[in-house]
Amino acid sequence: MSKEYLPQFYIMLEQQVGIALDDTKQYLLESRLLPLATQNGHPDVYALIKYLTQNPIGPIHWLAFEALTTNETSFFRDKHVFEALKNKILPDLIASRQKEKTLRIWSSACSAGQEAYSLAMMLREDFGHLNDWTIYIQATDISELILEKAKSGIYSSMEAHRGLDAHYLQKYFTHIEKGAYQIKPAIRQMVNFSHHNLVGNWPFYPKFDLIMLRNVLIYFKQDVKDKVLQKMYQQLNGSDSVLILGAAESIYLNDLYKLVPLDKISFYKPNSPVKA
Structure with missing residues (x-):
């Protein structure tokens, strides 16, 4: 050996x-x-x-x-993040995009899709007035296998109950064979899943109003983190767009982003207008 x-x-x-x-x-x-x-x-x-x-x-x-990639996640993971999204971050973004009526979100390193679907359910549940808006949710991961699971929207009973209350489970899921649950088509259709390697060549993406990059950078060395964050900066849609990292992740000594503290979480905005 x-x-x-x-x-x-x-x-x-x-x-x-x-x-x-x-x-x-x-x-x-x-x-x-x-x-x-x-x-x-x-x-x-x-x-x-x-x-x-x-x-x-x-x-x-x-x-x-x-x-060797970690695909550990759950629905509405880290409740403080989703509370901040519901009560502050999304309302502010929506208010500033009233003219365009377009909201673009990227769930990066999405694993089996729980984060992206949580965002989709939240938008349906709490922001029903956006019916005439264009809502674009891009979800990406490096694992082709886990993306197939995400696209199917099928979760075991244990997976479905992690982070979901009975209301969401009843309203947005269908109980299928062997105790599993499948997210209803209306929610699945809100999310576009695709393969993406953060350290490889990036495909063309539109600018995003909100990027979720949670619990990924902890696996990278600093130079790799910096390169990814520089590319992410270029994908943000203006000075009020938002980047959210994992609870254990921070951006140090980086002049591209400014830290925005809230009551129980922090997030980042571009430190200066993002160039086209």
């Missing part, structure tokens, strides 16, 4: 998807890559890693990278 190829694999992983691992996370490699190693005829995880480092990037590499 040779571990000599681990440093090369760490470099490959960071270059391809931005995730920074080291030898303190070997348990993560062993637990998440073992099924892939077994399925592909390798005697152990380290034999798989040797193969990955000695061969050009291909489908098995991306299966390994996806296995």
Whole structure:
């Protein structure tokens, strides 16, 4: 069981998807890559890693990278964020966009879609007066597998009950086979899911009024964080647009953003008008 190829694999992983691992996370490699190693005829995880480092990037590499991404999330995750969205952030954005009647939101690193669908349900539930508006919710993730689940809108009973009260579950979900629930078509149709690697080449996106980039930067080194934040800055739609990070994430020594504190959360706005 040779571990000599681990440093090369760490470099490959960071270059391809931005995730920074080291030898303190070997348990993560062993637990998440073992099924892939077994399925592909390798005697152990380290034999798989040797193969990955000695061969050009291909489908098995991306299966390994996806296995090492964290897809832990829930509906309305971090209630203080969604309370701030409902009571302050979205009302302010809506007030300033009355003329265009267009609201664009990006749920980045959306995992299985709970964040994007939570936003869609909130807009339907609490902002019914936007019926004649164009509401665009873009949701992206690096994992093709998790995006397929997100597009289906199907969640186990445990997933559906995490963060959802009975009202939302009854109003916006259909109870299907084996105790699972599926989000109703009207909500699914509000969200556009697509593949996106934050550290790769970015496709063309419109400018967004609200970007959710939560619990992603913690896996990146500072130089990678800075590059992602610079690109995010270019995607913001004017000086009053909003970037929300995870509770444990901050932007340090960055002249592109200004911190806006609220009662229980903080968010960011562009420090100066975003250039077209």
